[in-house]
Every structure is written in structure tokens, then in C-alpha cells.
Amino acid sequence: MSAPTENRSTVTEREARQVAEAARERDWYKPSFAKELFLGRFRLDLVHPHPMPGEESVRRGEEFLAKLRAFCEAEIDSARIEREARIPDEVVAGLKELGALGMKIDPKYGGLGLSQLYYNKALALVGSVSPAVGALLSAHQSIGVPQPLKMFGTEEQKEAFLPRCARTDISAFLLTEPDVGSDPARLATTAVPDGDEYVLDGVKLWTTNGVVADLLVVMARVPKSEGHKGGITAFVVEAGSGGITVEHRNSFMGLRGIENGVTRFHRVRVPAGHRIGPEGAGLKIALTTLNTGRLSLPAMCAGAGKWCLKIAREWSAEREQWGKPLALHEAVGAKISFIAATTFALEAVLDLSSQMADEDRNDIRIEAALAKLYGSEMAWRMADELVQIRGGRGYETAESLKARGERAVPAEQMLRDLRINRIFEGSTEIMHLLIAREAVDAHLSVAGDLIDPAKSLPQKAKAGAQAGVFYAKWLPRLVAGPGQLPSSYAEFRHGVDLSTHLRYIERTSRRLARATFYGMSRWQGRMETKQGFLGRIVDIGAELFAMSAACVRAERLRTRDEHGREAYQLADAFCRQARVRVEELFGRLWTNTDDLDRKVVKGVLGGAYTWLEEGIVDPSQDGPWIADATPGPSAHENARRPYGG
Numbered sequence: 001m002s003a004p005t006e007n008r009s010t011v012t013e014r015e016a017r018q019v020a021e022a023a024r025e026r027d028w029y030k031p032s033f034a035k036e037l038f039l040g041r042f043r044l045d046l047v048h049p050h051p052m053p054g055e056e057s058v059r060r061g062e063e064f065l066a067k068l069r070a071f072c073e074a075e076i077d078s079a080r081i082e083r084e085a086r087i088p089d090e091v092v093a094g095l096k097e098l099g100a101l102g103m104k105i106d107p108k109y110g111g112l113g114l115s116q117l118y119y120n121k122a123l124a125l126v127g128s129v130s131p132a133v134g135a136l137l138s139a140h141q142s143i144g145v146p147q148p149l150k151m152f153g154t155e156e157q158k159e160a161f162l163p164r165c166a167r168t169d170i171s172a173f174l175l176t177e178p179d180v181g182s183d184p185a186r187l188a189t190t191a192v193p194d195g196d197e198y199v200l201d202g203v204k205l206w207t208t209n210g211v212v213a214d215l216l217v218v219m220a221r222v223p224k225s226e227g228h229k230g231g232i233t234a235f236v237v238e239a240g241s242g243g244i245t246v247e248h249r250n251s252f253m254g255l256r257g258i259e260n261g262v263t264r265f266h267r268v269r270v271p272a273g274h275r276i277g278p279e280g281a282g283l284k285i286a287l288t289t290l291n292t293g294r295l296s297l298p299a300m301c302a303g304a305g306k307w308c309l310k311i312a313r314e315w316s317a318e319r320e321q322w323g324k325p326l327a328l329h330e331a332v333g334a335k336i337s338f339i340a341a342t343t344f345a346l347e348a349v350l351d352l353s354s355q356m357a358d359e360d361r362n363d364i365r366i367e368a369a370l371a372k373l374y375g376s377e378m379a380w381r382m383a384d385e386l387v388q389i390r391g392g393r394g395y396e397t398a399e400s401l402k403a404r405g406e407r408a409v410p411a412e413q414m415l416r417d418l419r420i421n422r423i424f425e426g427s428t429e430i431m432h433l434l435i436a437r438e439a440v441d442a443h444l445s446v447a448g449d450l451i452d453p454a455k456s457l458p459q460k461a462k463a464g465a466q467a468g469v470f471y472a473k474w475l476p477r478l479v480a481g482p483g484q485l486p487s488s489y490a491e492f493r494h495g496v497d498l499s500t501h502l503r504y505i506e507r508t509s510r511r512l513a514r515a516t517f518y519g520m521s522r523w524q525g526r527m528e529t530k531q532g533f534l535g536r537i538v539d540i541g542a543e544l545f546a547m548s549a550a551c552v553r554a555e556r557l558r559t560r561d562e563h564g565r566e567a568y569q570l571a572d573a574f575c576r577q578a579r580v581r582v583e584e585l586f587g588r589l590w591t592n593t594d595d596l597d598r599k600v601v602k603g604v605l606g607g608a609y610t611w612l613e614e615g616i617v618d619p620s621q622d623g624p625w626i627a628d629a630t631p632g633p634s635a636h637e638n639a640r641r642p643y644g645g
Contacts, residue, residue: 025288025365028441033356033548034366038439038541040478040513042506044489046362047548050556051355053117061118064103068122071098072129079398081130081257082413091133092170092643100126102166104141104150109162111146116292117354123296124303124350131417132257134300136170139208142293143286143425144171145215145236152234152277152285161215161236169214170643172239174204174263175286178629184219184232184283188629189265191220191235193228198235198275200243200268203629211249211259212643213239218265219282231280235270239642243268245634246641254416259641262627264634290425291365292357295350297421298375302350304418305343305379308386311409312336315390326389335385341574342378344567345546348553349374366438367545373431374542376421383415429531436534439541440527443520446470452525471517478514483507494558496568498551501575505544508582512540515589532594536585543578543585550574 028035033046053061075094081087095101103119105111114122119141127134141147146165149157165171180186189202200220210216216237224230237244248262277285316327316336326332353367387394393401394411402408422428447467450460482488483506489499516537520527527534554571558564603609 025284025291028363030361030363032363032366034370034541034545035363035438035441037509037544037548038366038512038516038537039442039474040510042481042483042502042509042548044502044548044552047352047356048552048555049559050352050552051359051361052556053115053355053358057115057118057358060112061114061121064099064112064114065118065121065125067098068100068125071095072126076126076129076133078130078410079408081132082410083399085251085256087130087133087136087257087259089643092136095133095137096167099166100137101140101168101170102146102162103137105146105162105166106150109158110166111162112166115354116295116357117351120295120299120350120354123299124306127300128303128307130257131300131304131414132255134303135255135258136209138296138300139173140165140171142296143173143217143289144209144213145169145217146171147289147293148217148234148276148285149236151288152281156273157236157276165215170209170212171215171217172207172209172213173217173286174207174210175219176206177203178205178262178627187219187221187232188631189218189220190631191222191233191270193222193225193272194269196272198222198270198272200235200237200265200270201631202265203247203631204263204265205629206250206260207246207263208258208260210239210263211246211261211639212641213259214642215239216263217276218270219286220265222279229279232282233279234276234282234285236274236276237268237270239640241268241270244640245636246639247634247636249639252420254413254419261639264636266631266633291368294368294372294425295353295357297424298346298350298353298371301375301379301418301421302343302346304414305339305346305382307414308382309336309339309343311411312339312386312389315409332389335389337573338577339382339385341570341577342382344553344570345550345574345578346375346378348549348571349546352549352552366435369426369431369435369438370538370542370545372425373428373435373538374546376418376424377428380415380418380422383411383418387411387415429535432535432538433531435538435541439538440516440520442470443517447520450524475517478510478517481506481510483510492551492555494555494568495565496572498554498568498571498575501547501572501579502551504575504579505547508540508544511586512537512544515586519589530594532592532597533589536589540582540585543582547575547578 031043031046033043036043036046071094076091099112100122102111103114103122104116105113107113123134123138126137144165145161149161153161175184177188180188189200189204191198191200200218202220204210204218216239218235218237219232220235222228222230222233243266245264245266246261247264250260250262252258252260313327313336316332317325319326321329327336349371353364353371356362356364356367390409390411393406393409397412398408398410426434447463447470450463450467455463483503485503488506489502492498492502519530519533519537523530550571554564554567557567
């Protein structure tokens with residue numbers, strides 16, 4: 001009982017935007033540090049003094065981290081996972097016994113009830129020994145069944161599924177399809193109502209944990225009909241249900257132990273009681289879940305930075321070139337300084353965002369997205385610099401190094417493993433657009449109808465009046481602020497003067513808001529097509545957020561007498577490096593090749609430069625660019641392999 005597959009080509013660009021816009025969480029009930037930053041208002045009071053966890057939360061978190069560290073050191077063989085491309089069953093069994101599957105689940109459902117802060121510390125720890133194990137735990141808890149049920153599930157659903165997720169069952173999240181990535185308007189998997197059940201048909205791609213999962217969160221389109229609102233809807237599905245086939249286990253350049261596959265649904269019957277939230281709320285549930293779920297990736301990125309720093313320090317002190325340690329050569333030293341300062345900042349961003357999520361006083365949807373964007377980009381750069389510092393040994397595999405008698409340092413593996421983070425849970429390009437949309441939300445709220453070509457003249461006139469009132473109050477505030485007063489933020493002067501960086505952040509926040517306003521005034525309705533401009537605006541905001549977090553963290557460590565002097569030094573180094581990047585980004589806002597690039601792209605797509613491709617042999621094998629995902633029974637053997645099954 002499946003609905004016919006929709007003709008995906010009928011989805012227009014406007015319709016796709018409308019679907020994405022409808023899924024957004026539109027209201028802002030709580031303050032947002034990052035939102036204010038993009039509006040030119042540096043609300044340091046929202047993050048300073050740095051929020052702190054409660055004593056009981058710390059006690060439980062540290063107790064679990066000690067057990068987890070012992071387990072990682074004794075039981076997880078990273079080299080074996082890389083070699084065999086699988087996480088051994090006994091490792092997963094040990095994680096279950098430890099309670100690692102239920103780190104974020106409430107104790108009343110059998111979980112550990114850890115805070116977001118300590119959950120992320122645990123992921124950083126596990127991810128440092130094996131990113132594949134980190135991905136397993138993260139996909140299970142950050143976006144799998146536990147998180148959406150925690151936020152949107154009924155009490156009956158929580159009682160039925162959360163105890164299983166806490167101790168025994170692995171979960172996965174299934175949204176992407178062979179021809180659907182970040183454009184959910186074209187979602188083709190259907191869930192057709194049939195009495196007290198829904199019948200699922202469709203194919204899902206890149207299902208992290210999908211090969212081994214016991215429970216699935218599946219996004220499917222419910223057709224609109226009498227008594228059914230329809231729309232993209234979320235379901236909890238038993239992975240062993242009849243009609244579900246894991247058709248393929250995917251292999252990747254990194255994360256070789258990840259259990260990611262292609263899953264087909266053919267007339268799979270799902271009880272209506274397994275639907276999460278109302279019909280049509282699936283995308284909103286997914287996006288809301290990701291508001292905090294995205295923090296799992298920067299957690300593992302921060303852990304990767306720590307490892308890169310450790311290896312860079314040990315190797316560059318041991319290795320000598322031209323009569324002195326490698327680290328003392330300026331070209332290498334600059335890379336080490338970048339790794340050290342950026343690692344400090346990444347952990348600052350992670351801890352601040354995590355603690356803000358735990359306190360729940362602020363809306364952190366932009367902060368979490370910035371943490372994911374910034375963490376994934378900077379961790380990749382740090383790993384790349386580590387490979388460069390290691391030279392030929394950085395490019396050589398750990399197995400080869402060990403075989404010829406040297407320390408088995410998996411630098412090249414780290415680089416491969418980290419690369420996916422720039423794609424996972426929203427690619428860098430999509431994150432730029434997502435954050436940019438939130439950053440200009442205040443403008444669109446008052447002036448959106450003014451620049452919307454579909455709106456009538458009366459609607460435009462009304463929007464013009466509203467915009468006039470808003471900008472009459474807002475624009476004058478962008479002229480001057482505490483960033484221009486030498487005495488501002490004096491509490492951040494302790495040996496090293498961080499107050500100068502906070503004044504820079506305040507001034508630059510206003511400058512960023514003015515640039516955004518100018519861009520909207522210049523391009524109006526075409527602003528959304530200026531993705532290069534928007535991406536740079538977001539990157540500037542990300543740097544300012546990271547600078548803020550670094551300074552606030554340094555001051556917190558100083559007041560607690562925890563390496564305060566060194567923390568101030570690292571924060572100062574990071575802020576000075578970030579300021580160079582910010583100024584470069586501002587320069588590229590208006591001096592760039594965006595227009596020329598668009599012309600070249602048209603030429604490439606039109607075949608004008610095919611002569612440039614001559615003189616090579618393409619080693620790619622024949623086959624369609626996108627696999628056929630027509631609904632129907634599977635012709636493949638089921639590759640599902642539940643742990644312990």
C-alpha cells in the first residue's frame with residue numbers, strides 16, 4: 001500500500017525554500033548571544049561570568065569519565081578497528097555495560113543522566129581513541145531515538161523505547177535519500193496511513209548506525225488526505241521489521257569502522273503510536289533536535305585538536321633539523337602556535353555552548369551551529385598542519401610506521417577521519433546558509449515583505465513603515481559603543497591584556513551588522529543568492545564567537561586558579577590570529593571574484609572549457625551518478641548485522 005513516487009523535478013526553488021522555512025523555529029523566547037552579535041550588540045553579560053555546572057553534575061560526570069577512560073585504554077584497539085573496518089562486538093558490549101549508550105538519558109529510564117557538558121567530554125575522550133566509536137555513540141544519542149523522544153515523545157513512547165536505548169539497543173537517524181540531501185522538499189519516502197498504522201516505502205542513504213541498529217528514527221512524507229494533515233513526519237521504527245532491508249554497507253575514506261548503509265523500506269507497517277509528534281512536524285523535530293545534537297561533532301573536533309597538539313609537541317621537540325629542534329624553526333613554530341591556540345578556543349566554544357545548553361537560559365541554536373561549523377573547519381586545518389609538521393611520516397600510515405620500527409602515529413588517519421565533519425549534519429556550505437538565515441532573521445521579520453517580489457503593494461507599504469521604525473532605532477546604535485572606550489572590560493587585564501580583544505569584538509560586531517545591512521540594502525531580494533557574501537558574514541561571526549568564548553574561558557580559569565596565566569596567553573594568541581582572519585574576511589566582502597566565478601561556472605557547465613580536460617584518462621567506472629531509488633521490494637541480501645545478534 002505505497003503511494004506513487006513523486007516527480008521530484010516538479011519541486012521549484014521557491015517551494016523548496018518554503019518547506020525549509022516552515023521547519024524553522026521562528027520564535028525567540030530566550031536571549032541569544034550569537035544572534036545579538038550578528039545584530040551588532042555584544043552582550044558579554046550573557047556569557048560572562050562563564051556558566052558553571054553544579055557539584056552533583058560534576059561528581060557524576062567525572063566518575064563516569066574515569067570509568068570510560070579506563071575502558072578506552074584497556075578495551076578499544078583503534079588500530080584493529082582501522083584494520084578490520086569494524087568495531088568489535090565485545091567493545092560495543094562493554095560500552096553497553098558501562099552505560100555509555102544512555103549518557104544523556106534520564107536515570108528514571110535507565111540512563112546516566114549526564115549533562116550536555118559531560119556528554120561532550122565523554123565523546124571527546126572516546127573520539128580521541130577511535131572516531132568510529134565516537135560516531136557510533138553520537139549518532140545513537142545526539143540524533144538517534146533518544147534525543148527526539150526526550151524533546152517530543154509521549155510518556156508512553158519514552159517508557160517503551162528509552163530503557164532499551166539506555167542499555168541494549170543501538171539507534172539511527174534516517175533522513176537522507178539517494179537524491180535528497182539538504183533539500184527535504186524532495187523527500188520521496190512515504191508513510192501512507194492505513195487504519196491504526198502507516199505503511200512505509202522508500203530508500204534511505206548514509207544511515208549512520210543503520211547497518212547495526214535496533215531502532216530507527218525515520219523521516220517520511222505522509223500524503224495529505226481526509227483526517228490527515230500530511231507532510232514530513234518522524235517515526236520510531238523497529239529495524240528488524242518485515243520489509244526493511246539493509247542493501248549495502250558503505251565504505252569511506254575515513255571512519256572505517258562506521259556502520260553506515262543504504263536501507264530500503266517496502267510496505268513496512270509502523271503503528272501510529274510510533275509517530276513522534278504530529279504529522280508534518282518531522283523536519284521541525286529534526287532541526288530542533290540538532291540544535292544541541294550538533295555539539296557532538298565539535299566535541300570530537302576539540303578532542304582531535306588536543307591529540308594534534310600532543311603529537312606536534314612531542315615530535316617537534318624530538319626531531320632536529322639544521323642543528324635545532326623542529327619547533328624552533330619559525331615556519332613550524334607558527335603551525336604549532338596555531339594548533340595550541342585553536343585547540344584552546346575550540347574547547348572554550350564547546351564548553352560554553354554545552355553549559356549554556358544545560359542551563360537552558362539562552363537560545364543556543366546559532367551557537368551550536370557556529371560550534372559545528374567552526375569546529376569542523378578548524379579541526380581539519382589542525383590535522384592538515386600536523387601532517388605537514390610530521391612530513392613524510394605524516395603521510396605514512398601508522399601500520400607502516402610500526403612495521404619499520406617507529407612509533408605508530410595515525411596522523412593521516414586523523415586527517416581522513418576528520419574530513420567528514422565538514423559534511424556530516426549539515427555541510428559547511430549549508431551551515432553558512434542556515435546560520436545566515438538566523439543571523440538576518442530580525443531584518444526579514446521587519447522588512448521581509450518589502451523585498452519579497454510575491455508581496456502586494458499594500459503589503460510592501462506596511463513592511464516599509466515597520467522597517468522605518470526598526471532601523472530608526474537600530475542603525476544609530478551601530479555608530480558607537482564600549483569598544484571605543486579604553487577603559488572597557490578592564491576586568492580582563494591580568495598580566496596579559498584581553499580587554500583589547502573584547503573591545504575589538506564589540507566594535508567588529510557593529511561593523512559586521514552594518515555590512516549585513518548594507519548587503520541587504522544593495523541586493524534586497526537577491527541577497528539569498530549571494531552565498532559567498534553570506535558565508536563570509538557567518539565566518540566573521542564564528543571568529544567573534546570563538547574569541548569571546550576564549551576570553552571568557554581564560555578568565556574563568558584564572559579565577560579558579562587553573563592555569564590562568566597560561567590560559568590568558570593562549571586566549572591572547574588565538575584572538576590575535578583570529579583578528580587577522582577577520583580582517584581578511586572583511587576585505588573579501590567587497591573585493592572578491594564572486595561575479596567572475598559565476599561566469600566561469602556557466603562556461604564550465606555550458607561546455608566552453610571541455611578542451612581543458614583533454615590529456616587525461618578518467619579512472620571512474622560506468623554507472624549512474626545517483627542510484628535508482630524507486631520504491632519496491634529489495635533485490636539484495638539483507639546486510640543488517642545487529643551487535644550480538
